[in-house]
Amino acid sequence: MESYRTEEEQVEALRRWWQENGRSTIVAIILALGVGFGYQGWKNHVETQAEGASDLYQRLLQAFSAPALGPEQQQIAVQLAQQLKTEFDGSTYAQFAALQLARVAVGSNDLATAESELRWVLGKADKGSDVARIAQLRLARVLAAGDDAEQALTILDQGGEGPYKASYAIARGDILLSMGRAEEASEAYAAALALAASEGGPAPDLVAVEQKLQALNPRPARATVAAGSGGAAAMPAQVEAPDTAESANDAGAGEEG
Secondary structure, eight states, X not given: OOOOSSHHHHHHHHHHHHHHHHHHHXXXXXXXXXXXXXXXXXXXXXXXXXXXXXXXXXXHHHHXXXXXXXXXXXXXXXXXXXXHHHHSTTSHHXXXXXXXXXXXXXXXXXXXXXXXXXXXHHHHSOTTSHHHHHHHHHHHHHHHHTTOXXXXXXXXXXXXXXXXXXXXXXXXXXXXXXXXXXXXXXXXXXXXXXHXXXXXXXXXXXXXXXXXXXXXXXXXXXXXXXXXXXXXXXXXXXXXXXXXXXXXXXXXXXXXX
């Protein structure tokens, strides 16, 4: 750093520096202050928006969770959901609201509205997010209910990753079964049970899946065989067809004896 012999030289150097750089320094300071205040204002706005969306969503949940959701209460809940979508369309709360609207539409058998709401969610949600995967899963079921099973299967193929693999496999099985493709449906249900056992994720209704799989793959029926010989009356004896694994075990035990 340059050393100055006298105080006058230091003052003169400072005066020259200010003449050369003073204006740009003032501009930089003003810009820095503007950015700082602007960021703080934007941050406060975002926080206010988030709080408003959260409060509105809590009111929405309370309206939908009423013990007896009559027409008037349902209308209030729907209005709150639509308000969320209009005023906070960039928030995740708005996406949740659209999912609720789709559920209400399905309950009213208004599949077109349900499809519209679910596609709105997919247009807003981050690809691969839980909200997007749930919307895809529900959209597939809505399309299948509206006789567009092939498109439903395509949607399931596109989004069957992450923690919802088992649920996607169950939906695929249900759709394939409705199309009369029982063998493929059975494979999908079996895959769903395997995925539910190995993956972490939300637990679907596995009891229902096991019942469907059992209906598609029933155990061998009991066979009636005749006992006795000659003129003696034949007495029926019930013999259950053994499983393959049990037959092999019995055979091995016989050889050892």
